[in-house]
Amino acid sequence: MTTNKSVTEPIAAAGTATIVADIAIVGGGLAGSLAAAVLARAGHRVALIDKRAVHPDEFRVEKIGGQQLDMFRRLGFIRGLESVACSFDRVLNIRDGKVVDVSVGQAYGFPYANLVAMARGQIPDPSSLIVDEVIAVSCSDDVQYLDLASGRRLNARLVVLATGMAGALGYKLGIRRRVLAERHSVSFGFTIARRDGAPFDFKALTCYGERTSDGVDYLSLFPVPAGMRANLFMFRDPTDPVMRELRRDMAATLLRLLPGLRPYLGDFHVTDRVQNWVMDLSVVEGHVQPGVVLIGDAFQTNCPAAGTGVGRLLVDVERLCTEYAPRWLMTEGMSKEKISQFYSDRDKVAADQRSLKMARFRQALTSRNDIGWDARRRLHFLRRNITHRVDQMRPGWLSRFRSALRA
Missing domain, CATH: 1.20.890 (cAMP-dependent Protein Kinase, Chain A)
Structure with a gap:
């Protein structure tokens, strides 16, 4: 398969028994959808395989800002982001009911499903999204073969696993996940409003935990199209009874854990379902294999409280899709040596290491009660x-x- 041919020919129709592409991306969440859009806009034949035509309304990343926005601009997604998000540029930071400081800088809040839909909408050819499920993958130095649940087969030169924490396909390839910190953190997502219908007196607010025994890192409040979104991050045993109390009566339990919030929120209530995640910190092993590369959470998970997950994901997408994958496709083969170039990329390694470092720092700053950390x-x-x-x-x-x- 020559480079010119792979760029100019369209992907085979999804209804055929065998689909041919340059790159098959498995997993249509944020990482996979962004990667598919970047590669397809560059002229590569991309097949994005996901079992859902519309991504569900999941509790994942819901806010980005800072350097993450610079990466969105470089990748060409900033206008798309603005179309699905609410912008804000000031965050009031409090602790024990007192102002710590005010953060100034552009940021955006959004529903995760809307961000994924935006990314998918940037793919030039809608038929590149194949609604199906990959049940088996066979990789080699040359061509990769994917078997789909529908009975079809997909052939590609490179497979990108963007499957998040679902590791069944990787496991079949001999890729294992090593847990660094089991049940490292717990996160809650929900939407709030004042009962009198009046707006809150702030654009966005962060309230930090007041006692190490509570295990509360911080509550982040920020605007999204549906109202004021809340993300609560904790370092506490997920089986603790307080977790059940938060799910049953978030408002009352939240004020008990963070009493300094009361003057800022007034009489408020939760307007939708409380969603939560328990996150392990983990990395994969045995991943340097011919023809397949892992990005985002499929490679390494993050601590949501550290706020490094989107940054890591964007580094993976940018480095793989603008540097390595295009260069790999210009020459024959897809050997381990090629694949290892991505995993040893300086920017990627730095982002991965910083993510783990910040995860441990946030946990210690929140929960450690020895003299030094106090x-x-x-x-x-x-x-x-x-x-x-x-x-x-x-x-x-x-x-x-x-x-x-x-x-």
Whole structure:
């Protein structure tokens, strides 16, 4: 298969017995859909396989900002993001009912399913999305064969596993998941509103935990099209009775854990179903194999509280889809040596390591009650508060100082 031919020929029709593509992406969540759009827009024949035509309304990433937005711009998705999200540029940060500081910077809140739909909508040819399920995959140095539940077969030069934490296909290839921290964190997602229908007095708010015994890292409140979204992040045993209380009566339990919230929220209620995740920290082993590459959570999971998951995912998509996969397709074969280039990429390795480091830091800052971490926690919030007070007296000095450091 020559490079020119693979770029100019369309993907075989999904109704045929055998589908031929340059790259088969298994898993149509955010990672897989973004990767498919980037590669297809570059002219590669892409098959995105997912068992759902419309991604379900799951509790996953619901907010992005900072450097993540720079990556969205580079990949060409910023306008699509703006079309499905609510923007905000100030976050009031509180602890014990007192203002710690105010974060300033563009950010967006959105339903995860809408973001996935936006990414899929960026794929030039809608027929590239194949609604089916991959039940077996056979990989080699040359061509990869995927068997689908419908009885069809898909042939591709490269397989990208973007299957999240579902590892059945990887397991069949001998790829194993090593758990670094079992039940590392618990996350809750829900939407709130004031009972009188009035808006809240803030654009977005973060409330940090007040006692290490509660295991609350922080509650993040931010706008989405449906209202004010809430993400609660905790480091606590998922079997603890408080988890059941949060699911049964989130509002009352939340105020018990974070009493400093009451003046800011007033008389509020939860307007939709409370969703939650228990997250293990894990990485894969035995993944350097010919013809197949793993991205996003399929390679390494993240701590949601650390806020590094989307950043890692975007690094994977950008490095694989703009650097490695296009170069690999220009020459024959898809050997281990080619695949290993992606896993050893400097930016990818740095993002993976930073994610694990931040996961451990957030847990320790939230839960450790020894003298050393108690002092570190006090210093952390004191430094932020002093910086905020100085910035109030001399507006803009902090941004100028940071710009000078980057120069």
